[in-house]
Amino acid sequence: MSTDIQYFENGxxxxxxxxxxxxxxxxxxxxLLADDGSxxxxxxxxxxxxxxxxxxxxxxxxxxxxxxxxxxxxxxxxEQLQLKLYAETDVFIVPHHTIHNIFQFAGAVTxxxxxxxxxxxxxxxxxxxxxLVKGLSxxxxxHLTK
Numbered sequence: 001m002s003t004d005i006q007y008f009e010n011g012x013x014x015x016x017x018x019x020x021x022x023x024x025x026x027x028x029x030x031x032l033l034a035d036d037g038s039x040x041x042x043x044x045x046x047x048x049x050x051x052x053x054x055x056x057x058x059x060x061x062x063x064x065x066x067x068x069x070x071x072x073x074x075x076x077x078x079e080q081l082q083l084k085l086y087a088e089t090d091v092f093i094v095p096h097h098t099i100h101n102i103f104q105f106a107g108a109v110t111x112x113x114x115x116x117x118x119x120x121x122x123x124x125x126x127x128x129x130x131x132l133v134k135g136l137s138x139x140x141x142x143h144l145t146k
Contacts, residue, residue: 025049027104037118042066042111045104048138053101053129059116061094068108071141075099075129085145099126101133103141 011017015035022028026049031041037059045068053073063070065086072092074082086092094100096116104110136144 023051025051027051033120037114037120037122038116039114039120040111042109043104045106045108048106049104050130050134050136051102051104053099053126053133054123055099055126056096056114056116056118056122057124058096058118058122059114060096062113062115063092063094063102064111065090066109066111069105070108070110071103071105071145073101073103073129073133075126075132079128081129081132083141083145085141099129101126101129103133103136103138105138 011032016032019031019033019039019041020029021031026045026047028044028046029041030044031039033039053075063072063086065088067088069085069087072084072086072094074084074094076082084092102110
């Protein structure tokens, strides 16, 4: 039989802290952040929205679509936009050094795991990809990913 661990009393003893927050784009992110930079986040979107374009030097990201749909935008090595649509139960990995952004459709719920040898500050912005995608609506994405 397992024993409950009271998070605020013992979580940090294991190098894990609470990372619950609401983002400027309206997303709610419920997460756990470890001292080694790895993390788990459940993201809930009430409205359709883009995140901020970025990449990671050292860690990879695994995404699971729990509910709804998301689009993955990638800026490839030739600075060309690639868009792919993912739906409920889909799983995908974004390798480190991949410039990317996620569009969560209204009602989407995702799980995200960051893993690899890194630290929490391994997040580098990509204004170039933001310029390409931030103007795309949910309808645009559905049309472009047919």
